[in-house]
Amino acid sequence: MPVSRRALVAAAVCLVLPLSACGSGGDDGGSTDASGKVEGDIIFQTWNLRANFKPYFEGLIADFEKKYPGTKVKWVDQPAEGYADKISADAAGGTLPDVVNVSPDLVAPLAKAGLALDLDKAAGQYRKEYLEGAWASHRIPGMTGTYAFPWYLNTGPLFYNKSLFKKAGLDPDQPPKTYDELFADALRIAENSDGEVSTLANVPTIEDFGRYGVELMNPAGTAFAFNDAKGVELLTKYKELYDAKALDPQALTATPESSGKKFLTEAVAMNPGSALDLGNFKKQAPNLYKNIGITDQITSTGHVNMYVMGVMVNAQSKRKPAAVAFAHYVTDAAHQMSFAKQVAIFPSTAGSLDDPYFTEEDGTDETRVRVAAAKSLKNAVNYTPVLFSEQMKTALRNEVAKALQGKESPKEALDNAVKACDTLLRQQG
């Protein structure tokens, strides 16, 4: 059957259209000049904050608009689930908001694609306002510059169930302080409960390797290195726990939510958390709350793990002066302090953690956790490498699971995980 010319043209258009789509994105990233008058309409996107902090942000935006007449901030909030996918879609479609709430691992690909503004160049004058470590947390290995304002920090203690400790014949007022003590207590709890009670509910993640003192990446940040002797040692210990049911049998498929639930239902004896969790325990598991023990994060390095949130400015923004001004406004010392008083998070601005709010106890558990966390934050580390993507987390998790199941030796598993992560790192470009 002869094909008409019109059909051929249509087919060609169909084939060429998608190809043209491949050519978008990743341009020069716009200029880093953010000087000029602060004016115009900008969009500010947060990460699951509207439900609990609507009045706070509405007030903050109103104050900003009053301070800078001629500006208008439209606030959009995205749910926690699928946040990275939402940013991906916006970034790929050229609809990324002017000011975006991010974490370091989200900033890295955006910076590489030229979509995150280099604040060392565009807003370097504000750098001294923040903790040095917090400002550095949004630097990308292999790139110069800082790509987001540090916002709030979070860390937390290790919660434990005193009643389960007691039942296992352990002193509920003597929680483990070192990894050796943790492993010994976990094995004892499993043994004394005939495998009914596990102590941990999660397989080791990249932060756990970091806290254990494993070198996660080479100094240049160009390759992963967590398959060293220390990494193998940690995984070997976990294998021992798994075999003894001291690590929950469902740990291989656990998520932070599911392991938190296991702690709530008193199926596991210990779980990491934050000051936010105490309220949950009180509300959802009063019996657990009565028996809750709080101890410091276990670390071999002397540095606990912290999570960092940031506020990024879109390098393509048409209103860079307003976007930078607003991102700084959200994250300045005064506003970080007022936000920290609304919810159990910690400011990343210099000197804020010396405020009496973070140094003085009043006898309640909440304050005790807050003061302890604030103290530990002064030398805390964000162990998760900035370039550690979701795909890498999955690769590590799957190899760890193979080691725990006995399908591979801990050394083999970590070698494979490093190989997979290095491949993914190269593919990221």
Next chain:
Amino acid sequence: MPSTGPRTRAVRVRRQLPTSPWLFAAPGLLVIGAFILYPFVSTLVNAFTDRRTLIPGEFVGLANFRELLHDDMFWIGLRNSALYVLGVVPALVILPLLLALLVQKNIPGITFFRSAFYTPVVASIVVVGLIWVWLLDERGLVNSLLETIGVGRVGFLSDQWLLLMSAMAVTVWKGLGYYMIIYLAALANVPRELHEAAAVDGAGAVRRFVTVTVPAVRSTMALVGALSSVAAFKVFSEVYLMAGPSGGPAGEDTTLVMLVQRTGTGLTGRVGYASAISVVVFVVTVALMLLVLRADRRSES
């Protein structure tokens, strides 16, 4: 002079005819073009590039497909998706038919049962998944019952094969009502006289089912087989919800569509590679449809 009026009108009508159907179809065609055709062609094109979420790709020929051949996770995904078809399709072809036969009868209270069997179909898959996760948990209801009767706890959600089978059970449980409705429509068209004639000839209920009911609904069975095999090969939600984002212990329960999601989404997603996996999924599903329909034609002839 003869009038040319009617002929002119006829010519005008003929000229208008070819365009007007297209005008009516245009909205639908636009939607299909934008949401089906364009993404499909785009996926095909991307499969031959190394495109990433934020970085435009370059043409790499068959490199993605070559990489697939050496990717253990791809083979695990293919294995699990194929096993899903083998485990789920026979159950979804036969069980809803038996269920339809049960609820076909007009007896008091049957409406309640028809609705009850259909309820899982309208329930959100996320809710269904969560409920089954609670039921099958190490300390869930099912394990508590098993412990009570002395069987002991079973690792429904921690053993790779039990996890996959649990997900299959959820798929079957959720799909029963949907296919039951399709069979009910087909059974309504089976002439009652055939059953009566077979009964007169002394055929029992089982015999009548085999010789009258099955031949009468054979094409519907083929349709159900085709629909359920495509759905089973493209399974995502049930396994994702029950096995977790990493696809069960060591990723051993990952299905192909889960692999597409895991590989191709997020800020560091490998869109090109995920598109190549999608192309494989497309080819296999088309092949499955053709196989089932061809088998049906062969059995009919």
